[in-house]
Amino acid sequence: MWRVLPDDREWRHDLRTLGDRLLDHLAVGAGTAEGRWELPRAPYAAAADACACLNAAVPASAGTGLYTLRGPDGTPQQAVHVVEVSSAELDALWEVFVALLRTLEDEPGTEELRDLVQQVGARWSDVSRSPEELIAQLQRVVTVLELDIPAVQTLARAITSGPRGQPLDEVAQSAYAAVTTSWAAVLAG
Numbered sequence: 001m002w003r004v005l006p007d008d009r010e011w012r013h014d015l016r017t018l019g020d021r022l023l024d025h026l027a028v029g030a031g032t033a034e035g036r037w038e039l040p041r042a043p044y045a046a047a048a049d050a051c052a053c054l055n056a057a058v059p060a061s062a063g064t065g066l067y068t069l070r071g072p073d074g075t076p077q078q079a080v081h082v083v084e085v086s087s088a089e090l091d092a093l094w095e096v097f098v099a100l101l102r103t104l105e106d107e108p109g110t111e112e113l114r115d116l117v118q119q120v121g122a123r124w125s126d127v128s129r130s131p132e133e134l135i136a137q138l139q140r141v142v143t144v145l146e147l148d149i150p151a152v153q154t155l156a157r158a159i160t161s162g163p164r165g166q167p168l169d170e171v172a173q174s175a176y177a178a179v180t181t182s183w184a185a186v187l188a189g
Helices: 009-032 041-057 087-104 111-122 131-146 150-161 170-188
Strands: 002-006 080-084
Touching (some): 002 131, 009 111, 041 087, 080 170, 087 111, 131 170
16 A cells, blocks of 8 residues: 655654664564563564665655655645555554553563663664653654555555656645645654
């Protein structure tokens, strides 16, 4: 299914670093200590792979301002990127997100998973991250990917069916507004 992704550096950073740093570590941990990490290795590995695939699907010029959309009147707008995301990828990300949320709620049996998330966050390369911060980053990624309103498919069709750089028509512009408005609170967080 098509998904529309923001041309937002912070969101892309979350996507890339969560896959490379958090989800990969959880997959390795789950593979060596089966049963202690709330889920088996497969969902963590699938979620990490989904992040890697999504990053690879977005053009290298993303976030540089080199590519913009144009409204019906030719007004430049922030770019968005259309990618195909499988339901299995969405399911894996959602399953991991829910498991990590349970650690924040201190559910019995999640202590070791929370400890691992805390260890990964403490070794974050730029600034250490708490489990709450890491899970909030994953929530931002999942929320954008899970946006399933008709406007997403309308905008995706408009972008993929026309020549690159062609202004959006009124219907696509309305879909663009609906999608970006839906993201606003998530991306601001």
